[in-house]
Amino acid sequence: MTDPDRLRAIIAAHRDAEGPLLPILHDVQAAFGCIDAAAQAAIAAALNLSRAEVHGVVSFYHDFSQTPDHRPLVQLCRAEACQARGAEALAAVAQVAAGERVRVAAVYCLGLCSVGPNARIGDRLHARLDEDGLTRLIAAL
Amino acid sequence: MIRVRLADDALAIACGADAVAAAFAAAGCLVERCSSWGLHWLEPLAEIDGHGFGPLTPADVSAVLAGRSDRGIGPIATHPFLARQQRLTFARAGRTRPLSLDDYAATDGWAGLRRARALPPEQVIAEVAGSGLRGRGGAGFPAGVKWRTVAEAGGQSGTGRKYIVCNADEGDSGTFADRMLMEGDPFALLEGMAIAGHAVGAGHGYVYVRSEYPHAIARLRAAVALAAPIIAPFGVEVRVGAGAYVCGEETALLNSLEGRRGEVRAKPPLPALHGLFGRPTVVNNVLTLAAVPHILREGGAAAYHGLGTGRSRGTMPIQLAGNVRYGGLYETAFGITLNALIHDIGGGTASGRPVKAVQVGGPLGAYIHPDRFDLPFDYEAYAAADALIGHGGVVVFDDTADMARLARVAMQFCAIESCGKCTPCRIGSTRGVELIDRLRAPAPADAVAALPQMRNAPKGGRRRADDLALLEELCETMRFGSLCALGGFTPYPVLSALRQWPEDFA
Incomplete structure (x- = not known):
């Protein structure tokens, strides 16, 4: 649920910047776990945009979501360099280890392409993953 | 007290450098965190009195300190992987603390900016043009020409707002040089941006960093705060992407910075104008801007131009990645062959199996067969061979790679990341996935195609030759009909896989 006071504070912190929409959306996503219709409407009103414009931006980018999912998130790199080091076999392992409790998503490149397969959990990156290592990481979430 | 140096970039930390640093500190050592040397297979790599030990775990620390570790690699600076490189952009890698203004100043930092600001802007542009520096993001457009266009934009007086935008949306798989530069030597990027600002008359700059690089974002923000008084009146702001690969395309990036969907703009008008x-805007890649401080030092432009081959001058930070034994950063003058890179320097595959293919230039780069590994690293030579250097990423695959599956991955990636603005990319990529699926596993005749009213559909279903011809034709449409490199270059990996490994598509 979006807290209106906190939302107003986020908007106020950025509204005088050039091109403030993405910084606002990042902060709202981080604060509330999603950017719901109410938040989109409030942002649109504050920036003098239509709701459609804000919705269009929210739905364009992979980092933004419109409904919350508070499960822990594991982003497994599925790009070519990690595939060359066996990431595809790990994807199935990750799904089994995660079940419904943990969300497993694909990410395309974490910039650690010489030491894959790699994964990101929050702001922590993990390299040289194998089946055991990845399973342990997911179990610990 | 023993002084131990360990990298603190994202890669070293992901490999466990923090725990190793804590173990050294617990053993009473003075731990200093510096930038990464780029010897990635050795991370976490500890340096004691110039000697390297790696890869380490906390359990190895006591043996290292007791002098009985088998992880020693001898003096780091003369390690064969480093000794053969020509590091200009990455001259400080491994040698300085990333956020130390003292270390930066002690290694010729700000010398380029000081000299540039004492010169008239036209002279700065002339030196950048004379160095032969070309855009390192992939397109290879001459940096001096772009700067001159921006400098001359906005009327005769050249007044009005202009911007320097640093493209740090390094989304290509197999590339990490931008990340290493931002995390290891962030002041060099800011210095390059400030020089660009002086040259074209821009007072403000943005660095657009992808959200998948949390360490680089934090490091850059800290660096901007520290360097602000030095680069003033030029100001820099760090902005974060939101997970869209296409925002690495310069016009999509500009839309994203403005707070819009990251859709590609039609060119012309050029972003420079x-x-x-x-407003008139310089959009340059991290590596392009970070090469500028070196070029603007006394005699730097001539030295830079003195390296390289043909029209590809200077050095290229090449990134060895994927299934390679010795992966990491290899900055060298243009002209090096893949044979040298993969076998002599990279040590072959990490799995020990034979090399089957190499993808150069990210997910939109061509797959190159070992028969062509004598190709020199050079923009024009690659273009002539239907390949591209891109951002300098080299991804190695061993003989277990299924090239048809990788061709499908390329089309699928394009379908996922397409901004949707132009038809060849948006629809062609999805049709491409279907076509490759049909080639890999022939399906029964399509139910719709078999309907009596589908008069133009081939009778008796499509033959394999028809599907192959259709894939070639689709790729041609995407190549020449797409607005930007995403749709336009996806045919490179697809067609190169199809032509060189047809047996994988059977």
Whole structure:
């Protein structure tokens, strides 16, 4: 649920910047776990945009979501360099280890392409993953 | 007290450098965190009195300190992987603390900016043009020409707002040089941006970093705060992407900075004339801007131009990645062959199996067969061979790679990341996935195609030859009909896989 006071504070912190929409959306996503219709409407009103414009931006980018999912998130790199080091076999392992409790998503490149397969959990990156290592990481979430 | 140096970039930390640092500190050592040397297979790599030990775990620390570790690699600076490189952009890698203004100043930091600001802007542009520096993001456009266009934009007086935008949306798989530069030597990027600002008359700059690089974002923000008084009146702001690969394309990036969907803009107008918020804008890659401080030092432009081959001058930070034994950063003059890179320097595959293919230039780069590994690293030579250097990423695959599956991955990636603005990319990529699926596993005749009213559908279903011809034709449409490199270059990996490994598509 979006807290209106906190939302107003986020908007106020950025509204005088050039091109403030993405910084606002990042902060709202981080604060509330999603950017719901109410938040989109409030942002649109504050920036003098239509709701459609804000919705269009929210739905364009992979980092933004419109409904919350508070499960822990594991982003497994599925790009070519990690595939060359066996990431595809790990994807199935990750799904089994995660079940419904943990969300497993694909990410395309974490910039650690010489030491894959790699994964990101929050702001922590993990390299040289194998089946055991990845399973342990997911179990610990 | 023993002084131990360990890298603190994202890669070293992901490999466990923090725990190793804590173990050294617990053993009473003075731990200093510096940038990464780029010897990635050795991370976490500890340096004691110039000697390297790696890869380490906390359990190895006591043996290292007791002098009985088998992880020693001898003196780091003369390690064969480093000794053969020509590091200009990455001259400080491994040698300085990333956020130390003292270390930066002690290694010729700000010398380029000081000299540039004492010169008239035209002279700065002439030196950048004379160095032969070309855009390192992939397109290879001459940096001096772009700067001159922006400098001369906005009327005779050249007044009005202009911007320097640093493209740090390094989304290509197999590339990490931008990340290493931002995390290891962030002041060099800021210095390059400030020089660009002086050259073209821009007072403000943005660095657009992808959200998948949390360490680089934090490091850059800290560096901007520290360097602000030095680069003033030029100001820099760090902005974060939101997970869209296509925002690495310069016009999509500008839209994203403006707070819009990251859709590609049609060119012309060029961003140099009509860029961010409609103002003249320099959009350059991290490596392009970070090469500038070296070029602007006394004699730097001539030294830079003295390296390289043909029209590809200077050095290229090449990134060895994927299934390679010795992966990491290899900055060298243009002209090096893949044979040298993969076998002599990279040590072959990490799995020990034979090399089957190499993808150069990210997910939109061609797959190159070992028969062509004598190709020199050079923009024009690659273009002539239907390949591209891109951002300098080299991804190695061993003989277990299924090239048809990788061709499908390329089309699928394009379908996922397409901004949707142009038809060849948006629809062609999805049709491409279907076509490759049909080639890999022939399906029964399509139910719709078999309907009596489908008069133009081939009778008796499509033959394999028809599907192959259709894939070639689709790729041609995408190549020449797409607005930007995403749709336009996806045919490179697809067609190169199809032509060189047809047996994988059977």
